[in-house]
Amino acid sequence: MSVQIIKRGAVQAALLSSLSMMSFSAPALAGKSDDTLRVAFTKEVENVDSYFNSAREGVILQRTVWDGLVYRDPATNEYVGNLATDWKWVDDVTLEFKLREGVKFHNGEEFDADDVVYTVNFVADKDNGVKTQRNVNWMKSAEKLDKYTVQIHLKEPFPAAIEFLAGPVSMYPNEYYAEVGPAGMGLKPVGTGPYKVTSVEPGTHYQLEKYDGYHDSPKGQPKIGKLDIRTIPDVNTQIAELFNGELDFIWQVPADQAGKLAGMDKLTVANESTMRIGYLSLDAAGRTGADNPFTKLKVRQAVAHAIDRKTIVQALLRGKSKVVNTACFPSQFGCEQEVTSYDYDPEKAKALLAEAGYPDGFTTDFYAYRNRDYAEALANFLNEVGIKTNFHMLKYSALRELRMSSGTPITFQTWGSYSINDTSAITSQFFKHGSLDDARDDEVRDWLEVADTSTDPEERKAYYSKALQKIADEAYWTPLFSYNTNYVFSKDVAFQPTPDEIVRFATMSWN
Template sequence: MKTKLSKPLGCIILASGLAFGHAAGAGPQDDTLRAAMSGEILNLDYLYTTRREYIILAQMTDATLFTMNPANQQIEPGVASSYEFVDDMTIDVQLRKDVRFHDGSSLTAADVAYTYNWIIDPNSESHAQALISRWLDHAEVLDEHTVRFHLAAINPLIIRDMAQRVMLRKDGSYHQGDQVDHEAMALNLNGVGPYRVVRFNPGVELVLERFDDFFGDAPEIGNIVVRNIPDMGTQQAELMSGGINWMFNVPLDVARSLDARPGIDHLAGPDLRVSFIVLDAGGVAQPDGPLTDLRVRQAMNHAINKPEIAEFLMGGGASEPIYSACHPVQFGCTQDVQRYEYDPDRARELLAEAGYPDGFSLDLWAYRERPKAEAVMADLEAVGIDINLRYVQLETLNQARASQDIAAYIGTWGSSGVADTALIARVHFSDTSDRHLSGDEEVVEWVLSAEQTADQELRFDYYQQAIARIAEQAYWVPLVSYSADYLVTSDLEFPLDDDGVPRLQNARWK
């Protein structure tokens, strides 16, 4: 077995195996990495996209004011060299002087201010608008290399948002006189990243080459070709023939099968996505339902064999059981919580104590990873809970949840690659969320309080209290973290980072 696994809390370069013949012109021979992506690529402008494929591309073609070190989750300089809080509502950002766009022009404060002001403009319709407008009133040019950000609200994630969501655009990029063109960068991207676009055939192929004037560390591979190949079987055939060097989101059975072939390696690393069961503890859908009893919720936690699900269904050894309502590497995700180890006998005892010695019937909703959902169902049925698995499309689940018709569902959350508890907590434990089924207003208060201070120690304390209460009261059944599974040719070294985001710009040939 050649599978290589990354440590959950470290960054390690993984790839080994036997060399094999590639198709002519593939790989190191012409210094071209060929990658396959299933999701259709139609728009290169990350300000107007959200999918994982677009995140991967944006990190190659674009750059942000700051960067996030995936090994330690620390903010580091990017296009910006430093920042300073002038007061609670004002931030000055100093820019590097050696940053160039792919058209050769130098980046200045006017470009940065234009980008941010355009994002929060109601006419922009940018996908980043809701996030940035939460805290930004407007950006102002102080001098050629200094931008002042006037805040609309205190938000502890401001610098993190700058590091992860806002790719910089040249002043006037979306305007032709009085006319607005939302798709100006969709096909002809002018970024400041380590690779520039040479050719783009939407839905077919994207060709990138190393940008020699990139301000940061130059990538080692000179060219990257990204091919849209929707069919996983076709991707496998291309990998085996040498037509591609890299594929991701690989099903575990496929990854293990191809790993046995010479010249192909299965890489598995951690991902920030987690899976969990949300329980109707507050009686939102069923006011007098069994899930309003703490003992029943504790029984469900004890009933599920999370280590087995992680090892055999989620992939690669990078998936792990979780016990908190967040990912263990996220800021604020305390692990000092009540843990419910797999113990079906204790689960049966708790059900009997709660008045359900013969169990009860429960609709359990799910929308992805059916084998995992069926394993959860089997474990719950083994302790006497009669499960009706409602396996549906996400939109159907969303509609039922909005109508308060769901007592229990298996959810997942990836936090948009952000290693902070804020996003998962805000979405699932705010008083306006239809995902909040606990009815615990103190948890809501802690979550909101954590968002209203920039004091990191205080934020951690608030999240620690909220996460500990969620576990103590068994409002959720935390299940497992996800594994990011890849197949690569053995001549490629591809680093796996703790946040699960693939960074093709960091790949190199052996």
């Protein structure tokens, strides 16, 4: 039954598409000839300003165009200096940084303490509307001690501070950002990163070239001269353009297509695990109405028992993906694995629905923004036990705004934690009464607050464990699976993927 449910979805279309491509002529890849790497993004980036988008594509642009004070080596997980050369904890709520001298932004502005102070003070101010508040709301302010020494003051102890400063917290030029703001930064980005932006067509097309003045950064010096990035939502169109020589590099390719492409002489297919997990978020708090079925525990448990996660992983994701049972990625600090899990049991799901007062099931809106084949498979599993779904596929930004403003009854979501290897980067994002919290559980929020701020690692683990166990017991989320990513690129391109799902263009070169 499970395989049949999946096959009735979009998988057949994907397979047929893959087979039809076999008749294409061999690709005429030409990026190397003009030193331009042509890349496709699947999702639209709502704003290139990295503080005003939360899509993975935006994260990749952030790491390409801007730098943070610190850098985490993806191979060793060691923290090393980037815009800062050294740092120390002055006390539990104060970090002091010695800044790298001689660094210039793409527009010629000199980097110094004024830029750090301006950036931190701007993004830490909630009124300025940074999209993902959890990335920045642990900072109180920054203070200049001298031209190349700065202190960042925390609102309270936050042990994951260095991890965040090595990830989503980038430094902006104070003079330029004060003049143009997020709208201007989105149209004409200026950073210190390995590539500078030369053209932006919002949401559709980005052109970059290597920054010849790039400092001695642990990211490495860029080797490919230019990047030409276009938003192409349809994967089949991306693959067709790859064959026609209009693209050199695509990623997030479904397993079926990737398997077929792996046999092409002039293409390389690389698969790597990621920190991204998929999950169903259920409106337990009644944001869409107190009478919605997902406010009932037995309904939420029925959803968890209705999904054959193992079959979805085996039939659709493949590669290095695996079933997950908890509301975080297993490698993240504090990600408790000993929690209540829900085996696939459709009969139990039906019985739970009947006990909850829905012997004939019910109808609900079901939302998703990516991986239509995965989402349709999930919807079909729910349909089979009597939860009839009105399927809505929205753009990421539209679904995010809907969830923030009024909530959704049930939605298929994914989260890559900005590649931050700490449970605060995912569980605390969604269970501390923020605009995307569908549970609004005071006890969970309070436990996470202790875990996020304690300087005792064992206490942090203990309180994350309590929170994650209750999230599982109450079935606030239905954790589904970890993601893997298939990268497909020309044999002319040298690229090695990393488990944090960040495409580092500065490490790429031509063969």
